[in-house]
Each structure stands twice: as structure tokens, then as C-alpha cells.
Amino acid sequence: xxxxxxxxxxxxxxxxxxxxxxxxxxxxxxxxxxxxxxxxxxxxxxxxxxxxxxxxxxxxxxxxxxxxxxxxxxxxxxxxxxxxxxxxxxxxxxxxxxxxxxxxxxxxxxxxxxxxxxxxxxxxxxxxxxxxxxxxxxxxxxxxxxxxxxxxxxxxxxxxxxxxxxxxxxxxxxxxxxxxxxxxxxxxxxxxxxxxxxxxxxxxxxxxxxxxxxxxxxxxxxxxxxxxxxxxxxxxxxxxxxxxxxxxxxxxxxxxxxxxxxxxxxxxxxxxxxxxxxxxxxxxxxxxxxxxxxxxxxxxxxxxxxxxxxxxxxxxxxxxxxxxxxxxxxxxxxxxxxxxxxxxxxxxxxxxxxxxxxxxxxxxxxxxxxxxxxxxxxxxxxxx
Ligand code: SF4
Ligand code: SF4
Numbered sequence: 001x002x003x004x005x006x007x008x009x010x011x012x013x014x015x016x017x018x019x020x021x022x023x024x025x026x027x028x029x030x031x032x033x034x035x036x037x038x039x040x041x042x043x044x045x046x047x048x049x050x051x052x053x054x055x056x057x058x059x060x061x062x063x064x065x066x067x068x069x070x071x072x073x074x075x076x077x078x079x080x081x082x083x084x085x086x087x088x089x090x091x092x093x094x095x096x097x098x099x100x101x102x103x104x105x106x107x108x109x110x111x112x113x114x115x116x117x118x119x120x121x122x123x124x125x126x127x128x129x130x131x132x133x134x135x136x137x138x139x140x141x142x143x144x145x146x147x148x149x150x151x152x153x154x155x156x157x158x159x160x161x162x163x164x165x166x167x168x169x170x171x172x173x174x175x176x177x178x179x180x181x182x183x184x185x186x187x188x189x190x191x192x193x194x195x196x197x198x199x200x201x202x203x204x205x206x207x208x209x210x211x212x213x214x215x216x217x218x219x220x221x222x223x224x225x226x227x228x229x230x231x232x233x234x235x236x237x238x239x240x241x242x243x244x245x246x247x248x249x250x251x252x253x254x255x256x257x258x259x260x261x262x263x264x265x266x267x268x269x270x271x272x273x274x275x276x277x278x279x280x281x282x283x284x285x286x287x288x289x290x291x292x293x294x295x296x297x298x299x300x301x302x303x304x305x306x307x308x309x310x311x312x313x314x315x316x317x318x319x320x321x322x323x324x325x326x327x328x329x330x331x332x333x334x335x336x337x338x339x340x341x342x343x344x345x346x347x348x349x350x351x352x353x354x355x356x357x358x359x360x361x362x363x364x365x366x367x368x369x370x371x372x373x374x375x376x377x378x379x380x381x382x383x384x
Contacts, residue, residue, distance in 0.1 A: 007054060007055030007056065008055060009055070010055035010056075010057060011052075011053070011054070011055040013093055014052050014055070014057065014089055014090065014093065017089040017090075017092040017093055018085050018086065018088065018089040018092070019052055019085075019086045019089030019090065020086075021080075021081050021082040021083075021085065021086050022049050022052050022053050022081065022086045023053060024079045024080065024081045025046070025049045025050070025053065025077075025079055025081050026079055027046055027049075027050060028046075028078060028079075029044075029046045030073070030076055030077065030078065031045045031046055031049075031073035031076070031077060031081075031083060032044050032045060032046050032073075034072045034073050034076055035072065035073055036068070036070060036072070036311055036312050036314075036330045037066055037328075039330070039333060040327065040328040040329070040330065040333070041328050043063070043066055045067065045073060045083060045087070047063075048063055048064055048087070048090070049081070049083075049086070052086070052090060057090055057093075059090070059093055059094045059097065059099050060094075060099055060101060061101065062101045062103055062104070064087060064090045064091060064094070065091065065101065065103065065104045065318075065319075065322060066319075067083075067084070067087045067317050068276070068312050068314055068315065068316040068317045068319045068330075069084045069087075069088075069194050069276070069316045069317035070276040070280065070312035070316055070317075071084070071276050071277075071280035071281050072276075072280065072309075072312070075280060075308065084194075084317075088193070088194055088196055089196075090196075091194075091195055091196030092196040092197075092198060093196070094196060095195065095196035095197050096196075102323075103322050103323040103324075104195075104322050106321050106322060106323065107195050107197075107318060107321055107322065109122065110192070110321045111192065111197060111200055114186075114187055114189075114192055114200055114204065115200065115203075118152075118185070118186035118187055118204070118207075119152040119155070119156060119186075119187050120152055120187060120191070120192070120321065121152055121153070121156045121157065123152075123156045125183050126183055127156070128155050128156070128182055128183045128185060129155070129180060129182030129183060131150070131154070131155050131156070131161040131164045131165065132164070132165075132168065132180065132182075135165060135168050135169075135172075137168055137179070137180055138178075138179040138180075139179055139180065139181070139182065140178075140179030140180055140181050140215055140217065141179060141215070141216075142215065142216030144177050144178060144179045145176065145177040145178060145219065146176065146177070146178045146219040146220070146221045146245070146250075147178070147179065147180070147181065147212075147215075147217045147219065147220050147221065148167065148168070148171065148178045148179070148180050148221045149180075149181070149185065149188075149220050149221065149222050149227060149231075150163075150164040150167070150180070150222075150223055150224075151187070151188065151222070151223060151224035151226065151227050151351055152187045153224070153351035153352070153355065154223050154224065154351050155185075157351070157355065159354070159355070159358055160351050160354060160355070160374075162377060163223060163351065163354070163374040163376055163377060164223070166374070166376040166377045166379070166380035167223060167247060167376045169380050169383075170251065170260065170376060170379050170380055170383060173260065173383050173384070174254045174259045174260040175259065176254070176259075178221065181211060181215065184211050184215075185208065185211070186204045186207050186208050186211075187204055188204070188205075188208065188224075188226065188227040188230045188231060189201040189202075189204035189205050189208075189230060189234075190226040190227065190229055190230035190234070191226060191316070191317070191318045191320065191321070192204070192318065193230070193234070194316070194317040194318045195317075195318035195321075201234075205230070205234070205235055205238060206238065208235075209235060209238055209240050212240075212242060213240070217242060218242065218243060219242070219243040219244075219245065220242050220243070220244050220245070221245050221246075221247060221250055222244060222245070222246055222247065223246075223247050223349075223351065223374070223376070224350060224351050224352075225246065225275045225276075225277035225278035225281070225282070225284075225349065225350045226277050226316070226350070226352065227244075228244055228246045228277065228278070228282065229277045229281055229282065231244045232244045232282075246278060246282075246284060246287075246349070247349065247375070247376055248278070248284065248287045248288040248291060248349050248375055249284065249287045251291055251375070251376070251379060252287045252290050252291045252294075255291065255294050260379075260383070261383070261384070262294050262295055262296070262379070262382050262383060263382065263383065263384050264295075264296075264381060264382035264383065264384075265295065265296040265297040265298070265382065266295045266296070266297060266298040266378060266381060266382055267297040267298075268298065268299070268344045268345050269299045269301055269341075269342055269343045269344050269345070270292060270298055270299065270300055270301070270343055270344070270345045270346075270347050270378070271300070271301050271302065271303050271338050271341050271343035271345070271346055271347070272288055272289055272292060272300065272302075272306075272347050272348065273303070273306075273310065273313070273334065273338070273346060273347070273348040273353060273357075274288075274306060274307060274310035274348075275310075275313070275348055275349055275350035275352075275353050276310065276312050276313075276316055277316060277350065278349055278350065279307065279308065279310050280308055280310065285307050285308075288347075288349050288375050291375060291379070292347065292375070292378065295378065295379075295382050296382075298378075301341045301342065301343055302341070303334075303337045303338055303340075303341055303343075304337060305337065311330060311333060311334050311337070312330050313330060313331045313334060313348075313350075313352060313353040313356040313357065314329055314330040314331050314356055315331075315350075315352030315353065315355065315356050316352065320352050320355070320356075326363065329356070329360060331353075331356035331357055331359070331360040332360045332363050334346075334357065334360070335357055335360045335361055335363070335364055335370060336364070338370055339364060339369060339370055343370065344369075344370065344371065345370070345371050345372075345373055345378070346370055346371070346372050346373070347372075347373045347374070347375055347378055348372075348373075348374065348375070349374060349375045351374075354372055354373075354374055357372045358372050
């Protein structure tokens with residue numbers, strides 16, 4: 001016979017790790033109907049919650065690692081269950097015990113890279129600012145207007161470095177007084193926190209905060225909605241406040257103030273994908289679209305599942321580092337949706353989305369029918 005006190009102990013452990021809100025759930029199942037996983041395979045957050053409520057969580061299973069923290073179900077839950085935070089509480093327990101299913105194993109080496117080099121890509125810290133070579137980007141000083149904080153992917157990934165370089169060209173063209181911290185930056189820590197590694201998140205965050213304070217940083221311009229989220233919502237847990245601006249907000253402001261003149265045209269059909277951490281998590285839907293509407297001859301068309309119903313790319317919640325079989329990738333569905341609208345360009349504003357869509361683009365018949373761009377790359381093409 002099972003020992004009931006074991007279950008009680010697990011319930012207490014889940015509560016202690018932040019899963020208290022599970023008990024509000026009344027098992028309506030709405031979360032499962034809106035979850036993108038159910039478009040590619042069966043998955044039940046409702047079941048995970050039920051098991052956790054009774055202390056019957058299997059910490060060795062893949063299931064609790066599936067949630068991409070896309071934000072779709074918590075925004076619809078009639079009981080206000082903090083589904084993302086509660087799901088992370090289970091991952092914290094697994095992380096504490098060092099139990100990872102095979103698909104999650106890559107997170108171990110990601111953590112080691114974050115500890116050793118401050119980035120998840122196993123790249124050397126000393127190369128963090130190499131993306132800026134030849135662009136005369138200045139080191140940030142206190143007198144400057146804004147710190148540009150490109151995330152790890154944009155700093156190191158060969159495809160995404162183009163986004164950092166495009167951003168710098170636009171900022172220079174508009175005469176923005178900005179600098180970078182280069183090798184002094186760490187990963188923001190957002191995604192590793194979602195895998196349950198609270199200790200590593202705190203370490204990365206504290207080091208970044210110290211660097212920001214030491215350099216007199218007050219405003220931070222970010223390309224990644226994940227940096228945006230954690231600087232804005234999570235670094236405040238350390239009793240600090242920085243003004244955080246996403247590049248889409250910053251650029252439309254420059255255009256409206258007459259500081260950034262758009263002169264060229266972009267004669268293509270374009271569709272915009274709302275990244276979860278920009279749209280659903282922060283309500284930033286209009287700025288990227290307003291920016292695209294400023295471009296002459298750019299024909300902006302909407303996909304199904306847009307704005308608050310945006311289809312997740314699959315990269316949030318640390319899933320960018322986990323293994324997902326090809327037939328289970330949401331990003332494959334999304335690039336298909338983009339092609340079906342007749343769009344020639346799928347534009348977005350998040351490095352994880354771009355990575356996933358670039359890979360899914362290869363699964364399309366005639367991969368050249370669709371190009372994937374960051375919003376800064378489009379803007380770069382239409383300024384003198
Ligand atoms: S939508 Fe909310 S109340 Fe309904 S099953 Fe999901 S977590 Fe529980
Ligand atoms: S947050 Fe998104 S991925 Fe996670 S369970 Fe809810 S709908 Fe599914």
C-alpha cells in the first residue's frame with residue numbers, strides 16, 4: 001500500500017516551490033483546449049495540475065517540461081490559476097534532484113555554459129561583442145541616453161548577429177546616443193529560470209544588476225522580449241528599477257518624433273508574428289504593426305492566430321534548448337500559416353522566434369517562398 005504521508009510531503013514540497021495556486025483549479029479543462037501542444041500531440045496541463053494537487057507528480061516524466069510558458073492558458077483560466085509559475089514549481093523540484101528526462105538533458109550543458117561564460121551557447125565571454133566589429137559602437141557610459149542590450153542569441157548566433165548589426169545601423173542613422181556593455185553582460189536569465197534553476201537565475205540577475213548600477217544604467221533597449229520581460233518584471237524582485245524599452249517601441253517613437261526617416265519602399269506582402277513575451281505577456285501588439293505600416297508599399301496581412309491568440313513558436317520556457325521532434329514543432333505550423341496568407345516575409349521581433357522559424361522554413365516545400373526577418377532588418381532596408 002502506498003504511504004499517504006509521502007504524497008503529503010510532495011504536496012508540501014510543491015507548495016514550498018511556488019505551486020500553491022494549483023489548489024484553485026477546478027479542472028474545467030479550458031487550459032487544454034487553448035494549449036498549442038494539442039495541435040501537435042495530446043497534452044494536458046489540467047492533468048499535471050490534478051496530479052500535483054494530490055502529490056502524485058512524476059518528476060521523471062517529459063510532461064511537466066512541455067509548457068512553453070506561452071501565456072495562452074493563464075489568460076483564459078476562469079480560476080486565475082498561476083499556471084506558468086505553478087508549472088515552474090515542479091521543474092524546480094526536478095532541478096533540485098537533478099532529474100531530467102532525455103529531451104531535457106541539453107539543459108545541463110546550457111547551465112554549465114551560463115555559469116562559465118554567461119551565455120547558453122557555449123561561446124566565450126571575450127567574444128560577446130564581436131558582432132559589433134567595424135560598426136564603431138561605443139562602450140556604455142553614464143552620460144549616454146540608453147544602453148543597448150542585445151541578448152545572447154543576437155550577440156553570438158551567426159544568423160541573429162545580423163539583427164544586432166541592423167539595429168546599430170538604425171540607431172546611428174537616427175543619431176541615438178547609445179552604448180553597449182559587451183563582455184560585461186550576462187544572459188538575462190529569463191529562460192533558465194523557467195527551467196526551474198532559480199539559483200542560477202539569481203546569480204545571473206545579480207551580476208547584471210551590479211554591472212548596470214556600476215555603469216549608471218537607467219534605460220535599457222532590448223531586442224528580445226525575454227530580456228524585456230525579466231528586466232521589467234523580475235529584476236524588480238531585487239529592489240531595483242530600470243526603464244526597459246523593446247526595439248519595436250523605440251523605433252516607432254523615433255519615427256513619430258521625426259528622428260528616423262523612412263525613405264525606401266518594401267514592395268512585398270508581409271505578415272507579422274506576435275511573440276508570446278511581447279504580445280500576450282506585455283500587450284505590445286500595435287507598435288510593431290504601426291512601424292511596418294510606415295513603410296511604403298509594404299502590404300501587411302494577418303495570419304490566423306494573431307494578437308492575443310498568437311500561436312507560440314515553441315521556444316519559450318526553456319524549450320528553445322530542449323529536443324522537440326519535427327512533427328511536434330509549433331513553428332512548422334506557423335510558417336505554413338504564413339505561407340497560406342500569401343506572405344513573402346514572416347516578420348517578428350524575438351530571437352527565439354527567428355531561430356525556430358528559420359529552421360521550420362527548411363521544412364517547407366520550396367523554402368525560398370518565405371523569408372524570415374526581424375523588424376529591425378526590415379527597417380534597415382528602408383532607411384537611406
Ligand atoms: S483553465 Fe484553470 S481552472 Fe480550468 S483546468 Fe485549467 S488551470 Fe484548472
Ligand atoms: S502556458 Fe501555453 S504552453 Fe503552457 S500549458 Fe498554457 S497554453 Fe500550454
